[in-house]
Amino acid sequence: MAINNTLISYRQSHLRGTLVAHKDIPGDKSISHRALFLAAFATGITEIDGLNTGEDVAHTQLALEAMGVKIENLGAGKRLVHGLGGTNLTQPKNPLYLGNSGTTTRLLGGVITPFPIAVTIYGDASLSQRPMRRMILPLKEMGATFETNTNETLPLTIRGTSTPAALHYVMPIPSAQVKSSVLLAGINTQGVTSVHEPLKTRDHTEKLMDYLGIPLTTTSHASGGQTLSVVGKCHYAAKNITVPGDPSAAVFFAVAAAITPHSCITIEGINWSPYRRRAFEVLEMMGTKVTILRRTQICGEEIADLRIESNTLNSITLEAQEAPSLIDEYPALAVAAAAARGTSIFRGLRELRYKESNRLEGIFRNLSTCGIEVRVDDDTLIVKGTSGLPIFGGVTINVFKDHRIAMALYILGMIARNPIIIQGADCIASSFPHFSSVSENLSFMRAA
Template identity: 40%
Template structure:
C-alpha cells in the first residue's frame, strides 16, 4: 500500500542559529556497506546514513549473503558486517528492491556483473524512470547480461559472469557512479580494469577501495585524460569506517544560513573531499561568509566544521567543469542565486536531466512559479537575482526528488509568501530528520493540514 503524500510548507520567520550535525555521507555509506560485504573479516561502520536509500543497500547486502547488523552504542549506531570475500556473493532468493537509491542500484549492478549469479533489481516509481543503459552497456563488456525495460530502465534482470574479462573503458560523460560501478565489477576480474574520465570525478570509491586493501594506480590516456587502473581479485580486509557528514545534505542549512537575515550557524563534521567542494567554492565566489575550522582526516576523508553568517550574495558565472564536484547541489545553488544580486549562470548541467527527476527543468519551473526570473539555454540554467526576497506563494511539484524538496523549503524561508512542496516523503532517502533539524535552528516548516 502506497503511503500518503506529505505536503510541507516553509514560511519566513526569525534568524537561524545553532550548531548541528547532518546525516552521514550517502555516497560513502553505500560504498562502506558494499565493500564490507566483499571483505574478509569484520567491518565496523559508524556515522552511517540511516536514510531509506542506504537501508536498501544494507538489505541487498544481506540478501547477497553478507552478515549486516546494527547496534546502539554510547557514541551512536554502529553497523557491523562480516563479508563474503571478493567473488563470494550468493544468488539472492528475492528481487532486490532499491527504492529510490540510484547510486545504490548502479553500484550494485557493478558488483553483480562479475559474480556467476542471477538477480533482479527494481525500485520505486522515480527510480524506474531513470536510465541505466550508461551503466549496463559498459558492464556488459565484462561478459554480464542485462535485460530491462525500454531505455535500459528498471526492473532489470542481471545474469552475472563467472569468467569476466578485464575492461578498459573511457567514460563518454563524467560520472562517479558509472566509474565506481566499473571498478566494483573489476574487483572480481582477473587482470587490470581501467577507467578513463573526461574530467576527474569524486573519488570516494578509490579512497575506500584503498582503505580495504585494493591496489589502484593513477593512469592517463594517450591524450592526457586521467584514469584509474584497478588490479583485479584482491583480498579485501575488513576495516573500520567513520562516515563524515554529507556535504550535499549540509548544503541546505548552510545556504539557509546565508540567506535568512541575521543568521549564523555551524554544521559540524562535514566531509570536504576535494571532489565534493564545488558548492563551497561557488558560494565563496558569490561572497558568502563561510569559515572552515577544526579540519581533520577521518576514515581517509578530509573533514571540517563549517560556519556561515548571513550576508549579501552576488551573481556569478559557474563554469561547466565544476559540475562533477557539485552535481547534487545545483537545486540549492539555484535557490542561493535567487536570493543574490545579479545574474548567475550555471553551465553544463545536462546530467541534471537524468537524476531522481529532471532537476534542470524542475528547478527552473519551481523558481519561475515563485516569481524568480529564470531561463534555460541548452544545458545552462540562468537565474536573475534581484537582491531581494522572491515572491514565493507557490506549491512546487517535486516529483519525489529529495533534493528538490529541501531546496524549495529553503526558498520558502526567505520568500515574501510561503512556499509549499507537494510531497516531502522522499526527503528521508538522504536526510532523515531534516524538518526537525531545521526547525531546531529556528526555521518555520510544517505539514500542510
C-alpha cells in the same frame, strides 16, 4: 513544519545554531553506499560508524543481505558487516526493490557482474525512468548479460558470470557511479581492470579502496584526466570505517544561512573532499562568509568544521566543467542565485535531466512558480536574483519526488513573505529523514 506528506516553510528572521555530523547532518550518502559494498567483500568484520540512515542506503544494505552478506544493525548509523572474504554472493530468492536509489542500482550492477547469479532489480516510478545504458555497456564487456526493455530502464535482470573478463574502459561521459561500478566489478575479476576518465569525478571509491589496502593505482594525465587500475582477486582485510557528514545535505543549511539576514551557523564534521566542497567555495565567491574552523582526516577523507554567516550575495557564472563536482548541489545554488544581486548563469547541466527527476526542469518550474525570473536555454540555467528582497511566496509546489528540489524550495521559503507549501515531501527521507526537525531547531523566530 511537517504535516503528513507536506512541508510548510516560513519566513525566518535569522538562523542560529550548530549542526553536528551524524546527529544533525546525516552521514555522507555516497561514501555510505561504497562502505557497505567494499566491506561486503573484505576478510573479517567491518564496523561502520556514521552510515547514512536514509532510504537509499537502506536499499543497498537490504540488497547485500538478500545476496548472502550478514549485516548487523547496532543502532542509528552503526553496522557490523561480515565480509565474504573471497566467497561468492548467493542467488537472492526474490527480485530486489531499490526504491529511488540510482547509486544502489548502478553500483550493484558492478557488484553482481563477477558472480554466476541472476538478479532482477526494480524501483519506484522515478527510478524506473532513469537510463541505465551507461552502466550496462562496460559490464557487458566484462561478461554480464542484461534483460531489459528498449529504453534500458528498470526493471531489468542482471546475469553475472563465473568467468568475468578484465577490462580497460574509456568513459565517454564523466560519471562517478559508472566508474565505481566498473571498479567494484574489477575487485572480483582476475587480472587488471582499469577505467580512464577524461574528466576527474568524485573519488570516494578510490579513497576507500586505498584505505582498505585494495591494490589500486592512479595515473594522472596532462589533459586533466586519469586512469584507475585495480588488481582483482586480491583479498583485503576488514578495517573499521567512519563516514563523515554529507556536504550535499549540509549545503542546504549553508544556503539558508547565506540568504537569511543576520544568520550565523556552525557545521561540524562534514566531508571536505576537493570534489565535494565546491558548493561552499561557490557560496563564498558569491559573498557568503565561510570560515574553516578545523580540518582533519578520517579513513582517507578530509573533514572540516565550518562557520557560515549571511552577507549580501552577488550573482555568479559557472561553466560546464564545474558540473561533475556540483551535480547534487545545483538546486541549493539555484536558491542562492534567486536571492542574489544580478543574474546567475549555470552552464552544462544536461546531466541534471537524468537525476531523481528531470532536475533541471524541476528547478525551472518551481522557481518560476515562486516568482523568480528564470529560464532554461538547452543545458544552461539562468536565474535573475531578487537582490536580497523577500519573495511573495504563498504558493503550493510539486517537487517531482526529488529530495533535493524539496529541500531547496524549503530553504527558499525562509525568505518568502507567505509560506511555501511543499507537496510530496516524503521523498526527503531518501537522504535526510530528519531534515525538517533540524531546520526548525535552527529557526530563531518566525515572522508572519
